Amino acid sequence: MPLRPARSYRHFSGPAYTRREFVKGVPAIRVTFFDMGNPKGDFPVEISMVMAEEGQIRHNALEAARVAANRLLELKAGKDNYHFKLRLYPHQVLRENPIVMGAGADRISDGMRNAFGRPIGTAARVSAGQKLMTIRCKKEFAAIAKEALRRANLKISLRSRIVVEKGQEFLQ
Secondary structure, three states: OOOHHHOOOOOOOOOOOOOOOHHHOOOOOOOOOOOOEEOOOOOOOEEEEEEEEOOEEEEEHHHHHHHHHHHHHHOOOOOHEEEEOOOOOEEEEEOOOOOOOOOOHHHHHOOOOOOEEEEEEEEEEEEEEEEEEEEOOOOOHHHHOOOOHHHHHOOOOOOEEEEEOHHHHOOO
8 A cells, every 4th residue: 555645644643652572563764874074083063963853753754864864975975074963763653554455445444333444654742842853063063964954844744943053153
């Protein structure tokens, strides 16, 4: 089945559903790396993406945001001139009760009987004010790091803002 839009899973209610040892068939997360660039470097500029509202971000949206930001940083700054950290891990297991459409669907589908749903993916729950990703870089690449976070922000379905935590004077 195709992916549902992000608005289907953006908001949550109820407790977390994270115990993978009791859930059969949870797909692997799409996020491949959480630390990119040069983690041991000493960088004067630190810029973060901070969430403005609470909600859930699916693992494929996290991976798309990571790829968009890291690609720009790698091309413009080079691997040794930044450290990019994704600060969330998608623990929340998402479920879907597949409803069959079309001719003969009434013989295949059970409708809402036993509608608990099968696992279809994972998501990360975020709260307002929580950091999603952080880039530390050299002062000459501060504007590129800010642009990378702006591009990553386009892939996330929740509102967020970009905050310069260290090195504000290098962005003028």
